[in-house]
Amino acid sequence: MPAPLYVPALPARRSAFQAHAGLAPHVRAAVAPLWTVPPRVPGPDDPDPTALGRHLCRALRGAADAQRGLPAWLDASHAERQSPGTLGEFTHALADTPLRPVTGVGRTVRQQLASAEAALAGGDGLGIRVSLPALPDERLRDAVGALLERTASAGPPLDLLLDLGAVEDEHLPAEKWALRALDLLGPLHPWRTLAVLAGSFPRSVPEGYGAPLAEAERLDWDLWHMLVDGPERPGFPLTYGDYGADHPAALDRPAEAGGGSPWGVLRYTTDRTFLLGRVPTRGDGRAEAIRAAAREIVEAEDFRGSLFGEGERWLVACAGGRGGEGAGNPAVWRRVAHLQHLTKTVRDLRRRL
Structure with a gap:
């Protein structure tokens, strides 16, 4: 399976499922979302593992239906932290869908191994999601290298998903962080997909240039052009990624938070x-x-x-x-x-x- 043209990180919610399913077929074929399951409830722990299991099943079914047989990734990191006991059943269910499991550094060894086994059973690969909240160094390279050694026996195709999160200030050195990460991690493995994701949609509506509209710069798009067209561009192909038309924090908004903004x-x-x-x-x-x-x-x-x-x-x-x-x-x-x-x-x- 060739690398996709575009990897948006989207919340595993009905609105995003409907958007992806509603794309024209030639557009949908070029998009491989990084579906991220939001937490069911606020807080570090979910008090109801049974309800959380249903929440995961709905997300799994929704993403699989939206994909219509096309590959994508499904990341359940929130659920893994809130209720580790849900991990086994969820990763097992992934094997029967076109969805690829996701792991990363900082996750438990159990989660990493279970994801690799699910990737092998499904036959469509494993996503390695690496967050870049600061300038990376050799410690990140060593951590990713250890993860690769741990999952090597499964032998699934691997996709590196470099996630810069919110890039909302043009003076932040996100380009430097991304280039350093690519320099450290790119040579570690013949990655099937190497995507760089960043989001610049504002958390709140800024002061506008005219009523009733405001305007916010697409810094993530600018960053992408700096990476692929700049003088230090890497010597291997990169895939563009963002957070669609939403702030990265939308992936963390609980599904059952209650209330609602006016x-x-x-x-x-x-x-x-x-x-x-x-x-x-x-x-x-x-x-x-x-x-x-x-x-x-x-x-x-x-x-x-x-x-x-x-x-x-x-x-x-x-x-x-x-x-x-x-x-x-x-x-x-x-x-x-x-x-x-x-x-x-x-x-x-x-x-x-």
């Missing part, structure tokens, strides 16, 4: 920025405010038109609608945002081929 965000991806419209989730005038933000997006210079994809068609319909029906809710807005973002990113990456 505000949501309509969002749209342009070549260099995200356009963001802060809209109410309840109250009088809700639908009118949502439609006003949608109109701002579809009237923006960088809007690609309703023929571009399903996400654009929804925004056009919302902007021109009447009443409350069709204005959506936070889950719908996230689905639409991922739809248009994934479609645009695949098209832009294909232009480089």
